[in-house]
Amino acid sequence: MTTSTGFLLKGTAWTLGTYGANQVLRLLTNVALARLLAPELFGIMLIVYSLRAGIELVTDIGIGQSIVYNKDADDPDFYNTAWSLGLIRNIVLWLVTLAAAVPVANFYQTSILVFILPITTSGLLLGGLTSISRSLLQKRLKIAKLVVFDLFASFISSVGYVALAYLSPTIWALAFGSLCAPAVVMVGSYFLLPDVKQRFYICREFARQILHFGKWIFASQLVYFLSTNFDRLYLAKVIPFELLGIYGIARSISELLGGVIMRLGQLVLFPFIASHSQTPRAELRQQLATIRVTFFLVAALGFSLFVSTADLAIRILYDERYQAATWMLPVLVIGSWFSIMANINEATLLGLGKPSYGAISSSSKFAFLLIGLPLSVKINGLLGAVMVITLADLCRYVPIFVGQRRERFSFGTQDLLATSVVFLLIAFWEWLRWISGFGTSFDTLPIDVSAFFINRPSESQ
Numbered sequence: 001m002t003t004s005t006g007f008l009l010k011g012t013a014w015t016l017g018t019y020g021a022n023q024v025l026r027l028l029t030n031v032a033l034a035r036l037l038a039p040e041l042f043g044i045m046l047i048v049y050s051l052r053a054g055i056e057l058v059t060d061i062g063i064g065q066s067i068v069y070n071k072d073a074d075d076p077d078f079y080n081t082a083w084s085l086g087l088i089r090n091i092v093l094w095l096v097t098l099a100a101a102v103p104v105a106n107f108y109q110t111s112i113l114v115f116i117l118p119i120t121t122s123g124l125l126l127g128g129l130t131s132i133s134r135s136l137l138q139k140r141l142k143i144a145k146l147v148v149f150d151l152f153a154s155f156i157s158s159v160g161y162v163a164l165a166y167l168s169p170t171i172w173a174l175a176f177g178s179l180c181a182p183a184v185v186m187v188g189s190y191f192l193l194p195d196v197k198q199r200f201y202i203c204r205e206f207a208r209q210i211l212h213f214g215k216w217i218f219a220s221q222l223v224y225f226l227s228t229n230f231d232r233l234y235l236a237k238v239i240p241f242e243l244l245g246i247y248g249i250a251r252s253i254s255e256l257l258g259g260v261i262m263r264l265g266q267l268v269l270f271p272f273i274a275s276h277s278q279t280p281r282a283e284l285r286q287q288l289a290t291i292r293v294t295f296f297l298v299a300a301l302g303f304s305l306f307v308s309t310a311d312l313a314i315r316i317l318y319d320e321r322y323q324a325a326t327w328m329l330p331v332l333v334i335g336s337w338f339s340i341m342a343n344i345n346e347a348t349l350l351g352l353g354k355p356s357y358g359a360i361s362s363s364s365k366f367a368f369l370l371i372g373l374p375l376s377v378k379i380n381g382l383l384g385a386v387m388v389i390t391l392a393d394l395c396r397y398v399p400i401f402v403g404q405r406r407e408r409f410s411f412g413t414q415d416l417l418a419t420s421v422v423f424l425l426i427a428f429w430e431w432l433r434w435i436s437g438f439g440t441s442f443d444t445l446p447i448d449v450s451a452f453f454i455n456r457p458s459e460s461q
Contacts, residue, residue, distance in 0.1 A: 052120055076197070077203045108237070157180040337422055361397070
């Protein structure tokens with residue numbers, strides 16, 4: 001086994017193991033909070049979380065990615081410049097959110113957002129003060145240490161969320177709970193690499209390099225936010241908060257596998273390809289091909305089982321207030337398969353120093369949602385919206401595949417094979433459920449099939 005292959009396997013094992021545990025922890029926390037809190041509180045916080053994520057993403061200048069990609073990242077002048085730029089950015093963002101709180105509350109006609117937004121976005125200040133040691137660990141390919149630290153931070157955050165919700169089952173538990181993770185990460189980050197000493201310093205040349213590399217990251221993150229959060233922000237205006245909260249939970253669960261794969265791309269695939277940029281592409285592609293096809297086929301098995309049992313998980317874990325998620329979740333999970341492929345492929349292009357394709361792909365997805373979501377809601381309500389959201393990442397996949405073809409680093413045959421296996425396995429598990437008397441995971445879809453035949457004009461007419 002080569003050193004490169006060994007890193008990929010070990011990095012994948014650590015990432016999947018710890019981040020998989022992280023996602024299980026996230027699910028259990030979600031279930032506990034759903035038992036303690038009302039659905040409409042999740043609906044309000046879905047707006048807050050989406051806006052906070054948007055504020056961070058649309059102003060992302062690629063500081064972390066620059067550290068991973070730049071050969072001078074271990075130079076104190078470079079990483080202190082990166083840290084200083086990040087601190088300035090986050091302070092400005094926090095001030096902007098303070099000014100935006102009242103207009104946002106008026107737009108959604110929810111006065112409590114005036115107080116909730118400043119509290120939750122205080123995490124921006126904590127993020128600005130966080131050491132860049134996590135990005136340096138990624139640069140140095142010390143994946144195990146990084147993912148264990150992130151798992152620890154998630155555990156503390158989950159305990160904080162549940163404890164606050166138990167003591168005060170109100171929206172304030174969610175607001176203050178959102179600060180637990182950034183606080184733990186900020187403090188803990190300074191113990192990860194004791195040799196890294198942060199100080200405020202900006203080197204003009206290194207700042208120029210970071211901003212030059214980050215221009216496409218900025219564009220990519222801007223449209224990425226719009227493409228991944230437009231559904232939440234739009235639906236918040238057209239459906240009740242209670243139903244929005246249920247949709248948010250279904251959407252969150254559907255992203256569990258996609259989140260693991262995105263993490264794998266960020267922590268393993270991107271730095272691996274970036275560190276092997278001098279290797280001939282044909283040789284590098286060959287190193288990835290065997291591991292990649294095996295991984296996707298194993299993922300297809302787990303993914304298909306997830307789709308076919310998703311509704312059962314809702315029935316078992318959530319009370320009757322959240323049962324509308326039983327029809328949303330299986331459909332949304334199918335859409336996350338296209339997200340998984342797009343995330344993996346985008347990470348390879350980023351490792352090749354081609355972040356522009358990420359911006360183009362997210363733009364395609366956003367354009368599809370911008371046109372399709374309002375039309376689908378008007379024609380078929382929330383069901384139509386969920387169907388459009390499911391197909392959105394397929395629009396994102398296409399430009400990325402074109403980019404891979406241009407860079408002579410595509411895996412189209414593997415992706416087609418894995419996708420075919422996924423849908424065949426879903427059909428098999430659904431058939432097995434049906435003949436066993438458990439119905440299918442799509443039985444609760446709000447479709448009146450009989451009405452179609454009743455209202456359909458007869459042949460004689």
